[in-house]
Amino acid sequence: MVKINIDGLDLEVRDGISILEAARQAHIKIPTLCYEEGLSVYGGCRLCVVEIEGEALLKPACATEVNDGMVIKTHSPKVRDVRRTLFELIVASHNIDCQLNCLTCSRAGSCELREIAEDIGVSNIRLATYDKGYRDDRSSYSIVREPNKCITCGRCIRKCEEVQEVGIFTTANRGPATVVTTFKEKGMGNVECTNCGQCIHACPTGALHEVYHYEKVWEVLHDRDKYVVVQTAPAVRVALSEAFGLKPGTIFTGQMVAGLRRLGFDRVFDTNFTADLTIMEEGTELIERLNNNGELPMFTSCSPGWIKYIEHFYPEFIDNLSTCKSPQQMFGAIAKSYYADKSNIPRDKIVVVSVMPCTAKKFEARRPEMEGDVDYVLTTRELARMIKEAGIDITNLNAEEHDKLMGTSSGAADIFGATGGVMEAALRTAYELVTGEKLGQLDFKNVRGEAGIKEAEVTLNGTQLKVAVAHGLGNVRKLMELIKSGKEYHFVELMACPGGCIGGGGQPIPTSEDIRRKRIEALYKIDKNKKLRKSHENPYIKKLYQEFLDKHGSHKAHELLHTHYIN
Numbered sequence: 179m180v181k182i183n184i185d186g187l188d189l190e191v192r193d194g195i196s197i198l199e200a201a202r203q204a205h206i207k208i209p210t211l212c213y214e215e216g217l218s219v220y221g222g223c224r225l226c227v228v229e230i231e232g233e234a235l236l237k238p239a240c241a242t243e244v245n246d247g248m249v250i251k252t253h254s255p256k257v258r259d260v261r262r263t264l265f266e267l268i269v270a271s272h273n274i275d276c277q278l279n280c281l282t283c284s285r286a287g288s289c290e291l292r293e294i295a296e297d298i299g300v301s302n303i304r305l306a307t308y309d310k311g312y313r314d315d316r317s318s319y320s321i322v323r324e325p326n327k328c329i330t331c332g333r334c335i336r337k338c339e340e341v342q343e344v345g346i347f348t349t350a351n352r353g354p355a356t357v358v359t360t361f362k363e364k365g366m367g368n369v370e371c372t373n374c375g376q377c378i379h380a381c382p383t384g385a386l387h388e389v390y391h392y393e394k395v396w397e398v399l400h401d402r403d404k405y406v407v408v409q410t411a412p413a414v415r416v417a418l419s420e421a422f423g424l425k426p427g428t429i430f431t432g433q434m435v436a437g438l439r440r441l442g443f444d445r446v447f448d449t450n451f452t453a454d455l456t457i458m459e460e461g462t463e464l465i466e467r468l469n470n471n472g473e474l475p476m477f478t479s480c481s482p483g484w485i486k487y488i489e490h491f492y493p494e495f496i497d498n499l500s501t502c503k504s505p506q507q508m509f510g511a512i513a514k515s516y517y518a519d520k521s522n523i524p525r526d527k528i529v530v531v532s533v534m535p536c537t538a539k540k541f542e543a544r545r546p547e548m549e550g551d552v553d554y555v556l557t558t559r560e561l562a563r564m565i566k567e568a569g570i571d572i573t574n575l576n577a578e579e580h581d582k583l584m585g586t587s588s589g590a591a592d593i594f595g596a597t598g599g600v601m602e603a604a605l606r607t608a609y610e611l612v613t614g615e616k617l618g619q620l621d622f623k624n625v626r627g628e629a630g631i632k633e634a635e636v637t638l639n640g641t642q643l644k645v646a647v648a649h650g651l652g653n654v655r656k657l658m659e660l661i662k663s664g665k666e667y668h669f670v671e672l673m674a675c676p677g678g679c680i681g682g683g684g685q686p687i688p689t690s691e692d693i694r695r696k697r698i699e700a701l702y703k704i705d706k707n708k709k710l711r712k713s714h715e716n717p718y719i720k721k722l723y724q725e726f727l728d729k730h731g732s733h734k735a736h737e738l739l740h741t742h743y744i745n
């Protein structure tokens with residue numbers, strides 16, 4: 179421990195931490211644009227400069243370690259003056275129309291530049307802004323890049339490289355023309371981007387955002403010839419409220435459903451319903467592979483960022499992917515067949531809209547292998563935007579329930595949104611179906627939690643089933659390397675985003691580690707409080723098989739619910 183003094187406050191802090199961390203521990207806010215918890219320190223924006231007694235030069239707080247006896251001033255007149263000048267220089271390299279376009283920017287309301295301007299008391303910008311003149315990158319189905327809004331803080335580069343270990347971004351040019359771009363400026367849609375959208379969470383401005391579908395959704399909602407059904411992903415219900423100022427971890431399912439009805443959707447259904455269906459199909463597939471010497475380990479196939487990742491980096495393992503479509507896609511296929519027929523609605527009148535925490539789901543919906551199942555995909559942020567545009571006071575709405583037929587789900591489906599949740603849901607069902615015995619303890623705690631890679635063993639009728647779970651592509655890579663080197667598993671859950679879908683690229687900003695934890699806790703709470711906690715006990719799933727699909731893994735189920743990746 180070392181003794182320091184920050185802004186007149188005597189503190190004892192751990193040796194080796196940065197001044198920025200020490201200040202945060204003392205609840206002193208030092209502005210920064212390029213620092214992000216969990217990423218390496220870059221020290222490029224310099225906004226966090228502080229004055230250290232006895233030193234002539236100001237030092238960046240993020241890149242300077244505390245020393246015993248250090249006396250630090252974080253907001254002295256000199257520091258504040260330098261910070262304002264630095265800030266003006268940063269803004270000068272930002273979009274020339276930023277001040278005007280602020281109202282329409284994707285980050286209006288959550289722009290870190292604006293927040294810092296307020297924090298450091300910037301009242302005017304004296305420098306002329308430099309027009310980089312770059313064209314927007316609209317080559318991806320999931321993500322738009324607006325380079326003129328980029329302040330080259332490098333957070334997206336480091337997030338993609340260090341957390342996801344994909345590394346599609348680089349910088350080009352020099353001086354004020356410096357820009358973040360992709361290899362040979364090919365565009366995000368033409369490089370190894372997995373569409374996970376973690377770069378959007380890293381970006382402090384509106385330089386990165388999802389491809390918007392909400393304008394199209396408004397159009398279909400007002401088209402009397404269309405019958406618009408919406409599905410809600412597990413992770414949206416525990417994050418949407420944050421966009422309306424409620425605290426992270428608030429369970430908002432009922433208000434979300436009520437808000438969607440007010441927006442005008444004809445039916446409000448649940449992706450959770452097809453998450454239960456996925457368990458039935460995926461469980462059947464796993465048992466078949468185990469019994470018939472099929473390709474093992476079997477990999478889950480619901481995270482589209484992970485699917486894109488395996489296609490780029492581990493194509494030799496594609497046959498290990500479960501052939502099950504994701505719950506999002508299964509939902510679309512069932513809504514446009516079973517539900518349409520049962521409700522006497524012409525199949526071509528039905529429009530399926532998804533609300534997802536994930537940007538890669540937009541890409542998944544356009545994959546040629548399953549195009550047409552889902553028409554539009556809204557992120558959690560886009561849904562929040564629509565609710566605000568419609569003037570719906572969602573926090574004061576009474577909770578409502580999802581519509582019947584495709585809206586009932588088990589707690590096992592809710593936990594799909596958390597890392598380890600798909601595995602736990604599958605184990606609950608596989609155990610009971612294979613052994614014919616009731617599970618005493620439903621919680622598989624070994625596959626829960628924040629560890630990047632988790633393992634468990636479950637005995638099924640004398641066979642030791644070895645399973646593993648990884649979340650965040652950096653951890654996925656580590657697990658894939660273990661498997662490549664001969665480590666044996668039977669079943670593996672892989673999710674592209676840190677924490678699983680609750681940390682998806684379409685979730686409210688910010689999505690910090692602490693916020694992810696609270697969302698996960700909320701999902702487990704929903705599961706704990708449900709009577710129905712196992713997918714195979716969902717009465718509407720049983721009905722779907724009885725009335726339409728026949729048995730698990732039937733020919734019809736294969737036609738509608740399974741796929742093969744052709745990339």
Ligand code: HC1
Nearest residue numbers: 411412413453480505506536679
């Ligand atoms: Fe997910 Fe899934 S859990 S992939 O993380 O299997 O996005 O929430 O909807 O499809 O159900 C995301 C979440 C989601 C699918 C389900």
